[in-house]
Every structure is written in structure tokens, then in C-alpha cells.
């Protein structure tokens with residue numbers, strides 16, 4: 001069981017198995033971005049839902065037309081979402097799915113994609129992906145680029161699509177793929193955050209990846225500063 005909190009005081013208690021992703025600052029900034037920019041009740045798909053924290057936070061803030069749709073490649077995550085939704089009184093349709101594969105013929109008014117999108121080489125020594133799938137390639141762009149390519153098949157007219165770009169990825173590859181496949185998209189929120197100290201021992205490797213433009217960060221006063229940007233696209 002974990003407690004999830006936003007800066008505005010919003011709190012949720014969630015069942016989260018050991019093998020399921022623990023929500024981070026990126027989770028928080030995605031939810032805040034949606035609350036600030038798209039505060040209407042919509043049919044919502046939480047793609048890469050983990051324990052369901054994003055979809056269920058939106059539900060508790062009155063932004064989800066039930067059922068909440070949620071999917072993840074992890075079976076355990078889907079079990080967690082079902083338990084959490086029941087406890088919070090949210091009708092949910094949750095299923096195991098690789099990207100959109102199990103949502104054929106379904107369309108949504110809002111899609112939030114928080115599928116793994118940091119460099120798989122960085123994920124290996126990060127504290128976030130122990131037993132969580134992160135087959136994203138060295139630039140972290142493999143899965144999200146695939147989502148950009150296919151999202152229009154799952155979007156109602158004027159569907160709002162939210163996704164993060166995390167600086168521990170090939171930011172320019174993700175942005176150019178977004179430019180190619182999404183008609184219009186804009187940044188709606190950004191948060192800087194410090195690299196966890198447990199990753200400092202790999203700083204030389206991170207500097208090499210930065211040289212190769214596979215990740216981005218700044219070094220200031222002994223800290224390594226990363227960022228998460230949240231983007232909104234309107235899918236025609």
C-alpha cells in the first residue's frame with residue numbers, strides 16, 4: 001500500500017505490488033497538467049497505467065466519464081488497478097495490453113500515455129524499473145514513437161492526448177516523431193528534478209549518453225538536474 005500525494009494536498013491510498021511501478025514526480029506533473037488544462041469529464045484511457053494512479057486521480061477529481069479504461073503490459077499492474085478502482089468506487093475496464101493492441105475498435109476522448117519512455121540503458125541502474133518493463137531502446141523513444149504512429153485509430157474527434165518527455169531519453173527524437181505524427185502539440189507543464197543519488201556512481205556513463213544526445217541533464221552545484229515536460233496534443 002502506498003500513499004500518493006500532490007502539492008495541492010490531494011491524496012490517494014493505493015495498493016501497489018512490489019513488481020509494479022512506484023509513482024514518481026513524473027506521475028504528479030502529468031496529473032497536475034491535466035487538472036490545469038482539461039478539467040472536463042471525458043472518456044479516458046490510462047495507457048501504461050501501473051497501479052492506476054493517473055486515471056484514478058483524474059476520477060477522484062471528477063474528470064472521468066465511467067468506466068475508466070486502463071491498460072498495462074503487466075498482469076500484476078492490472079490486478080492492482082482493479083483493486084484500487086473498486087476501493088475508490090470507480091467502474092473500470094482494465095486489461096493487459098501491449099501498447100494499444102487490446103483496444104481495437106475503441107475510441108477515447110482523452111488518452112494519457114505514461115508508458116515507459118526513458119533510455120533502457122539508464123533504466124537498468126535507476127531505482128524505478130526493478131521488475132518493471134522498459135524495453136524502450138537506448139534513446140527511450142521506441143514505445144512512445146509507436147504510440148504516436150497509431151494513436152489516431154483510438155481517438156475520438158478532438159481527443160486530448162497527454163504524454164511526458166523525460167530528459168533521460170532522446171528528447172529530440174521524441175519531439176521530431178511527435179511533429180511527424182501529431183498535428184498540433186504543445187508543452188503544458190514542466191518540472192525539474194534532481195537525479196537520485198543512487199545513480200551518481202554512473203555519472204560518467206550518463207555524460208557519454210548526453211554527448212550522444214541519448215539523454216539530457218544539467219550539472220549544477222554538485223546536483224544533476226533532469227526534467228519532465230508534459231505535452232498536450234489534439235488529435236483531429
Ligand SMILES: C[S@@+](CC[C@H](N)C(=O)[O-])C[C@H]1O[C@@H](n2cnc3c(N)ncnc32)[C@H](O)[C@@H]1O
Pocket residue numbers: 021022023024026027047048049050051052053054071072073074077097098099114115116117132133134135143
Ligand atoms: C513509467 S511507468 C508509469 C506507471 C504509472 N502511470 C505511474 O505513474 O505510476 C510505465 C508503465 O508502462 C508499462 N509498460 C511498459 N511497456 C509497456 C508496453 N509495451 N505496453 C503497455 N505498457 C507498458 C510498465 O509496465 C509501467 O507500468
